[in-house]
Amino acid sequence: MLHHSILDTLPADIREDALSSLQPLQFEQGKILFRAGDPCQGLPLVLKGTVKVQMTGLSGNSIVLYRMGADDICTLSIGCLMTGDGFRAEAVVEDDADVFMVPRGLFDRLMEQSASFRLGIMESYGRRLNDLMLLVEEVAFRRMDERLVHWLEARAGQGEITITHQELAVELGTAREVVSRLLKELERKGRLRLSRGKIEFTGSFTG
Amino acid sequence: MLHHSILDTLPADIREDALSSLQPLQFEQGKILFRAGDPCQGLPLVLKGTVKVQMTGLSGNSIVLYRMGADDICTLSIGCLMTGDGFRAEAVVEDDADVFMVPRGLFDRLMEQSASFRLGIMESYGRRLNDLMLLVEEVAFRRMDERLVHWLEARAGQGEITITHQELAVELGTAREVVSRLLKELERKGRLRLSRGKIEFTGSFTG
DNA sequence: ACCAGTCAGTGATAAAGTCACACAGGCGTA
């Protein structure tokens, strides 16, 4: 259970070394893994749960940049770990999470000694860059109503979701009023039903 | 002159090995280093010149994601190199550029053998992630007139710049008409003078 | 001088962001 696949392929001796110095840290939903400005304590390997990474602009508005799930690596931390700069984003635990915090020294050792570790890190970086590039494209050129419907469709499985309009606005990087109006429009069309802090999907939603 | 600082700090023997297998490639202004969909041939180390990386959305609109200058590394390529996926963006040479193309095998060897090379790669990745995060914030929350003025101010030193409204629109990820209108507004205020393919700044621009 | 291609300007309209405010639901306390 408490296990991360980037450690799986390590040679046995190195893995022993790594695992012996790592304790899983537990974070409850809502906890902040790190805030903007915090120095980096180590490279978080997510074992379980989900964590969202969001940033707040000078305007005070926020936007979710990406999320991490089980087996993910918080690649963003590596840069901060190397340069000593503070984070520019914050990470919020969405579902109770277990995390290995890999300190700088161990990270350096693993990078030196394991080709598979290096590969895992490089792949993670690549994915993150890709995510961000796609996000830029989406924010710059896609229509908000489409983005909203797309976001909802990806989560409509359960029949309903618990989220406020404000939180949804941060997901999409827009204003609360815009979300309220677009949702109201969808309700008028009969695709969902709204109540305080909750969105219920009607059968016709995905269709 | 033809030199990249990530290779400087390599141990002498490794550096010999690397330099002996690398030929600088020359690209003229306007040349495409890679296009969306292209497979990755190697990791480009930029020795000289500047290269901009931009992507085109499904809508057909484009936006410049970041630029690379002398001593920069095209970190985006690493992910493609690892996974074998094609690029999702394209790289266009802005000022005549010289580039070392580091093939997969050499890259792996350098990552294995040199801590300073690893550090350089990690730092480059960190910077790129940061750039993209800031870009997301800018695109999502900043006003277009401010962004345009900011872009112009950063280049107003020469007194005039040669660029079309369409190219400027790609820089900012907006439509050509929007740029035309905002520029016209600035001209009315006396901050610059417009002519075909050129923008001249008046003394009052930066003030 | 003419033509084709590129570049720039602009009106009309739609989409999205901002500001201001009203009201509703839920919760604790007098």
Next chain:
DNA sequence: TACGCCTGTGTGACTTTATCACTGACTGGT
């Protein structure tokens, strides 16, 4: 129970940005 308080939602008015459609201006080649 009644009152206030906080959070969440709805909406009008207005500004900014995006999109569509079209016009005309500049440039280089024949």
